[in-house]
Amino acid sequence: MLDRDEIDALFPPDLPEPEHWEERYPPRDLPPGAMVTRFSPSPTGSAHLGGVYVAILDKDLAEQSGGEYVIRIEDTDQSRSVEGATAQFERAFGYFGVASEETDGGGPYGPYTQSDRAEIYLTYVREFLRAGDAYLCFATRDELSAAADEQRAEKVPTGYYGRWAIWRDASDEQVRERLAASDPYVVRFRSPGTAGRVTYTDLVRGTLEADANRNDVVILKSSELPLPLPTYHFAHVVDDHLMRITHVIRGDEWLASVPVHLQLFDAAGFDRIPYAHVAPLLKAEGSAKRKLSKRKDPEASVDFYIEAGYPAPAVVYYLRGLLNARLAEMPLDEALAAPIRLEELGVSGALVDLVKLEGIAADYVATLPSRLVLDEVLDWADAHDAELAEAVRAQEDLAVRALDVERVGVDNPRKDLAKWSDFRPIYGFFLDALFEPVRDPADERFGGLAPEVVQRLSRDVLDGYQDLTDGDAWFQQVRTAAERNRFAARAKDYKQDPDAYVGSIREASQVVRVLLTGSTRSPAMHLVANALGEDEVRRRLGAVLDGA
RNA sequence: GCCCCCAUCGUCUAGCGGCCUAGGACGCUGGCCUUUCAAGCCGGUAACACGGGUUCGAAUCCCGUUGGGGGCGCCA
Numbered sequence: 001m002l003d004r005d006e007i008d009a010l011f012p013p014d015l016p017e018p019e020h021w022e023e024r025y026p027p028r029d030l031p032p033g034a035m036v037t038r039f040s041p042s043p044t045g046s047a048h049l050g051g052v053y054v055a056i057l058d059k060d061l062a063e064q065s066g067g068e069y070v071i072r073i074e075d076t077d078q079s080r081s082v083e084g085a086t087a088q089f090e091r092a093f094g095y096f097g098v099a100s101e102e103t104d105g106g107g108p109y110g111p112y113t114q115s116d117r118a119e120i121y122l123t124y125v126r127e128f129l130r131a132g133d134a135y136l137c138f139a140t141r142d143e144l145s146a147a148a149d150e151q152r153a154e155k156v157p158t159g160y161y162g163r164w165a166i167w168r169d170a171s172d173e174q175v176r177e178r179l180a181a182s183d184p185y186v187v188r189f190r191s192p193g194t195a196g197r198v199t200y201t202d203l204v205r206g207t208l209e210a211d212a213n214r215n216d217v218v219i220l221k222s223s224e225l226p227l228p229l230p231t232y233h234f235a236h237v238v239d240d241h242l243m244r245i246t247h248v249i250r251g252d253e254w255l256a257s258v259p260v261h262l263q264l265f266d267a268a269g270f271d272r273i274p275y276a277h278v279a280p281l282l283k284a285e286g287s288a289k290r291k292l293s294k295r296k297d298p299e300a301s302v303d304f305y306i307e308a309g310y311p312a313p314a315v316v317y318y319l320r321g322l323l324n325a326r327l328a329e330m331p332l333d334e335a336l337a338a339p340i341r342l343e344e345l346g347v348s349g350a351l352v353d354l355v356k357l358e359g360i361a362a363d364y365v366a367t368l369p370s371r372l373v374l375d376e377v378l379d380w381a382d383a384h385d386a387e388l389a390e391a392v393r394a395q396e397d398l399a400v401r402a403l404d405v406e407r408v409g410v411d412n413p414r415k416d417l418a419k420w421s422d423f424r425p426i427y428g429f430f431l432d433a434l435f436e437p438v439r440d441p442a443d444e445r446f447g448g449l450a451p452e453v454v455q456r457l458s459r460d461v462l463d464g465y466q467d468l469t470d471g472d473a474w475f476q477q478v479r480t481a482a483e484r485n486r487f488a489a490r491a492k493d494y495k496q497d498p499d500a501y502v503g504s505i506r507e508a509s510q511v512v513r514v515l516l517t518g519s520t521r522s523p524a525m526h527l528v529a530n531a532l533g534e535d536e537v538r539r540r541l542g543a544v545l546d547g548a
Numbered sequence: 549g550c551c552c553c554c555a556u557c558g559u560c561u562a563g564c565g566g567c568c569u570a571g572g573a574c575g576c577u578g579g580c581c582u583u584u585c586a587a588g589c590c591g592g593u594a595a596c597a598c599g600g601g602u603u604c605g606a607a608u609c610c611c612g613u614u615g616g617g618g619g620c621g622c623c624a
Contacts, residue, residue, distance in 0.1 A: 041624095076624080079623095080624085144621090151550085153549085218621085221622040228622095232623075232624050251618095251624095252553075253619070254624090255553065255619075256552055256619035277553090289617075291618080322560070325560065325573095328560065328561080346561085347554065348553085349617070350560065351560080411588075412586095412587045415586075416586065416587090471583090478583075509583055520585075523586080524583090524584085
């Protein structure tokens with residue numbers, strides 16, 4: 001082992017001792033049972049839905065216990081950091097209500113971005129080196145991959161251990177020689193290396209057992225790097241200890257690394273921190289399921305939900321229901337306020353079901369007053385659909401009236417809006433700027449009726465048309481025009497004797513609907529007509545006569 | 549190749565040895581209501597992966613098989 005002077009010479013001369021950090025980040029003064037959790041995303045692109053999923057858990061647990069919820073940015077792989085990712089995170093976390101007070105810009109345990117904490121890690125790396133719990137490794141990438149090939153060929157576990165751990169027991173002379181030559185090195189943990197098994201308790205899965213770690217993992221990356229940073233394993237141990245985290249909640253892809261982490265905590269002399277490993281969000285692929293992937297699945301990115309304008313409470317409610325099934329059975333308001341319980345988390349991953357989310361979102365939007373819906377639509381449109389924003393602002397009162405149709409004063413409001421982007425296809429026809437009059441009497445939306453019939457119907461409805469507010473009276477105008485054109489006045493009449501008519505009242509109604517809305521689906525026609533006003537109704541019904 | 553985790557309707561799940569002829573919700577589907585489309589209401593469809601044990605008794609416990617997921621990086 002190198003002399004202490006030689007080890008210290010590898011580090012900045014003014015590097016603090018561990019005591020310095022221990023004092024700077026003292027144990028938190030919190031009530032008993034308070035949980036301190038942390039959400040630690042990597043800024044490698046847009047935020048992942050799975051991140052929001054875990055963050056909801058983290059934040060809820062901290063808040064319900066009177067603890068703290070920390071957001072820490074894990075950017076120890078500088079080459080993968082994406083410009084602007086942190087800003088995007090902030091927007092996304094704000095949208096879904098999982099932002100934190102304790103992150104960069106606030107909080108006594110900062111900085112909260114790992115690349116800003118390099119000095120802290122170095123203190124502890126030096127400490128490991130001094131204690132002989134770590135050593136310098138000059139192995140090249142080629143040597144490492146050759147070792148792995150060999151291990152696979154011998155059908156033994158891959159890794160840096162045993163006779164493949166070529167620098168573990170290297171002589172001081174060898175090390176000094178490489179150091180003198182300024183060869184790049186990494187710092188590796190000297191694993192206790194004992195064979196055997198470890199058992200530990202996971203808060204989600206209970207007692208787990210695995211082979212003890214004997215792999216000398218890298219704890220500090222290459223000395224070649226402009227800023228040598230630790231690997232995840234080491235940063236996790238140091239940060240979660242110094243930030244006084246009480247519960248490490250993370251994706252279950254980390255399960256296999258627990259034996260390493262446990263050894264690192266022990267070697268550092270830190271108290272172990274309980275783990276809760278959360279199953280990932282899944283995506284169906286054919287009959288198989290796999291982890292929701294940001295690369296392959298657009299719905300894995302939180303931007304997907306923000307861009308489509310899914311209301312945040314609906315998404316959060318859905319995610320909470322996946323976390324704890326109990327919450328999915330409760331009404332939204334109640335479920336958002338109810339605590340999430342760690343012990344109720346499922347152990348196998350859940351499929352993200354967009355159909356179910358749509359249903360939840362539609363139910364939620366149906367509970368909102370029209371004015372509020374429109375405000376949300378406008379907020380969304382300002383960022384994602386400028387044309388819609390302009391069209392709505394030009395006729396805001398009409399837009400509110402449009403939303404009122406079959407929403408206000410009824411027992412069962414329409415559930416036709418799941419997300420803000422739905423407004424345009426469903427209510428856009430109300431707005432002059434977005435409505436495209438139907439001029440072609442042969443348009444396929446009329447369901448194949450003869451163009452002359454379409455035109456005659458339109459003309460007859462128009463003849464003496466009144467903007468009646470009584471639904472039956474209003475519709476009587478359509479019925480009269482329909483009868484005059486040999487449509488059955490009632491669906492039943494048509495059913496009894498189809499040959500006596502050119503069609504039923506249904507087809508005739510559809511013609512009027514299409515002329516009025518451009519769509520084969522719409523809220524009750526007389527309400528639409530009332531909202532539009534008589535002049536506009538006449539304009540729209542008449543459009544199909546222009547060519548005649 | 550080695551290691552770990554998981555396994556109830558299409559989906560989310562209830563179930564923690566007898567209350568299970570397996571319950572609920574979403575979906576799908578039939579009907580009712582309705583001038584259309586929704587909404588609403590009523591009904592239907594559909595699962596304990598397989599094979600061995602243990603037990604008077606197993607969806608529940610044990611073993612194995614199969615299937616799925618994850619890990620084995622100077623990525624997190």
